[in-house]
Amino acid sequence: MNITCVIGARGGSKGVAGKNYRPLLGKPLIAWSIEQALACPDIKRVVVSTDSEAIAEVSRAAGAHVPFMRPDELANDTAGKWEVWQHALAATDAHFAGDPIDLFVDLDCTSPLREVDDISKAIAQFRATDKDAVFTVCEARKNPYFNMLETDESGNLRISKQLPKPIVRRQDAPKVVEHVASIYVLSPDYLRRGTGLLSGRTGGYDIGSAKSLDIDSEFDFELVEYLMRKRLGLLT
Secondary structure (H helix, E strand, C coil), X not given: CCEEEEEECCCCCCCCCCHHHCEECCEEHHHHHHHHHHHCCCCCEEEEECCCHHHHHHHHHHCCECCCCCCHHHXXXXXXXXXXXXXXXXXXXXXXXXXXXXXXXXXCCCCCCCCHHHHHHHHHHHHCCCCCEEEEEEECCCCCCCCCEEECCCCCEEECCCCCCCCCCXXXXXXXXXXXXXXXXXXXXXXXXXXXXXXXXXXXXXXXXXXXXXXXXXXXXXXXHHHHHHHCCCCC
16 A cells, blocks of 8 residues: 655744754754654655755655645645645655555644654554544643633623533533644545545544644744653753
């Protein structure tokens, strides 16, 4: 089975400038995800989708293919991940003609806390079900039935999801999970015909809260770097 991993990384970033190739413990951030994908025995090929020559260069150096450059209209702040995936799927299949993708895996390069075993387990979970997609989740830190609030029409705060009987203990609230931008496993057919990640039959792979952090800000970068140092035994 041709399981291809696509890692998307555009050059522009408002939260952390140049974050996708910024050094993390001496290695470009995207290189951590590329190396994880290359180390996964299930994955045949690793492709990077980017609009940046700088990212393309470090990606090739880390062992990934960069067979195409992402068009400008898919590299701005308004471009959706689904459309980027659809383009990457079509462009990769066109480049590697005769060897089409059987299973599409995406790793978010801002989530280096995942482990290789998580990638294999997410793939195995997908293959053991009839889902169109499986992606990483973890138990939600806040619960809309208990401590997440919205402002009502009168300007007052209210519980986001209200039940006939109010929840007074967190343990009694219905379990909810949060979407973790880390690992996505999708059927190529679903990616071609679907309209978004949740437009079909989807399942969640629980990666756990400790590995759920991704980098969207300078604080996130510092926190992830600390956790990586701790994992690698580099704290002094």
